Amino acid sequence: MSLVYAEMPLSEIILNEPLLIPVINRFGIILGTKDKSVQTLCQENNLDTDFFLTILNTFINDSFFPEKRLKSFCVTQIVDYLSQTNQYYKRYQIPNIEKHFGLLIEKSPYKNNNLELIREFFFELKHELLKRIEDDQQSWFPKIKRLSANVHSQIPGFSLTSFLKDDPDPIEEKLNDLKSFFVLHLTGKYDLNLCYGVIFAIFSLEKDIKQNNRIRNRILKPLYHLLQSAEFSN
Known part of the structure; x- marks a missing residue:
């Protein structure tokens, strides 16, 4: 799967990568996300959107390495x-x-x-x-x-x-x-x-x-x- 972004519906991401379900659970997000975007769900759960996306992208993309973002976390x-x-x-x-x-x-x-x-x-x-x-x-x-x-x-x-x-x-x-x-x-x-x-x-x-x-x-x-x-x- 290609990189995921803040404006994408989380449900679409999960349907493409179902093994992400336990990953989002660790952030306190459970199934039943409707068509809400990653950004919206992160705001509702008081999560750092950039960090959440970095974890997801690292999990699903073997070549992903967010060097520019690491030191800000x-x-x-x-x-x-x-x-x-x-x-x-x-x-x-x-x-x-x-x-x-x-x-x-x-x-x-x-x-x-x-x-x-x-x-x-x-x-x-x-x-x-x-x-x-x-x-x-x-x-x-x-x-x-x-x-x-x-x-x-x-x-x-x-x-x-x-x-x-x-x-x-x-x-x-x-x-x-x-x-x-x-x-x-x-x-x-x-x-x-x-x-x-x-x-x-x-x-x-x-x-x-x-x-x-x-x-x-x-x-x-x-x-x-x-x-x-x-x-x-x-």
Whole structure:
């Protein structure tokens, strides 16, 4: 999808990119937006329209990198958004996969499959993701907020792209492996509908994490490095 703008109806954007639904939910916007524009809905919900659009465009466009806008945003906005994202994973998406997985194993009429082994791999992935969320909440995010509060002078005016590096994420890789186990290596008989539900839930989490990793890597990490540089130079 091309870039989205303030005057566009949010409903049109969602219909083209339904995986944005949990993203707008994190901003307090729920479905039933009628034909209201992004600008109108942001005003009604006391949201920064530019920040909201930056998050949406970063989420749906792989090549989008808003260097000119980054330094005007409050770091707290970004940290709070990613904190809400982490909580969404923890409270909804991870339990959703776990619930569907449990039902799939319970309702499968035969036990000559390897679903239990695949679920064990999911539990390992879940532990790793929850650990990263805990590290974010207890260490990295507070450190960023502290740096932001301590830096009172203007952030140095050099290119943010010098910090831009999308390192491989082991959680993304493991989610891809988990999908592959279902597609390539699932054995025996099982409930087809419940199996589809598990795979779709995994795909949804993988897509969400992949796109929010771009927000972490393309917005928060560059700002974090700039704040560190600004603090050091003061």
